[in-house]
Amino acid sequence: MKRRAATWLAAGLVLAGCATAPPPGAAPPGALRAGRLVVKVAEGDQGSRSHSAAFELQGDETTGRLRLLGPLGTQVAQAEWGPQGVQLDDGQGRRHFPDLTTLAREALGEPLPLAALLHWLAGRPWPGAPHEPSAQGFVQLGWAVDLSRWADAATLQAERLDPPGVSVRARLDPAP
Known part of the structure; x- marks a missing residue:
């Protein structure tokens, strides 16, 4: 259970960039954001692990808070980050990590x-590495980033091209 909650939190922290650069018409920086997240990690011959959760996010990449919610709206885990690092509460205790990575x-x-993902979730490549345009978005750091549904549905799909396969799909709820 602890590893599962931590897995969700790690995946959810990828969304931290959404608060700093939401899709068109969305909430201003630092505003409370919400949506759904699906993370899939390939495990070789054993298939893959796939999880989905609702999330609430407030802040930016330097300071913020992320809550992951179960199907009935109950909190599964919460992370808070700032200059002192990341605090994770997964319901079974509080743990500290030096950074989101x-x-x-x-x-x-x-x-x-994660630094790149923060920009990807804003609908643009990370300026810290070269990228190549693709029909659906771009390829950067060995990941194919599909932005074809970003403008109309605030949905992003990112898939690592090299094994083991990892994919992240996020959809933001419309801003109130």
Whole structure:
């Protein structure tokens, strides 16, 4: 249960960029954002793990809070981050991580390009690495980022091209 909650939190923290650069017509920076998240991690011959959760996010990549909610709206886990690092409360205790990248690596067992993902979720490539345009969006850091549903449905799909496969799909609820 602890690993599952941490996995959700790591995946959800990917969404931190949504608060800093929401899709057109969305809430201003720092405003409370909500939506759904699906994360799939391939496990070789054993298939894959796939999880989905609702989330509430407030803040930006430097300071913020993320809550993950179960099907009935109950809190599964919460993370808060700032200059002192990341605090994770998964219902079974509070743990500290030095940064979001460490939390993601420990929870998912795979590193995620969180700095890049923050920009991807704003609908643009990360300026810290080269990218190549594609028919659906762009390819950067070994990930195919599909933005074909970003403008109309605030939905992003990012898939790692090299094994093991990891995909992240996020859909933001319309801003109030």
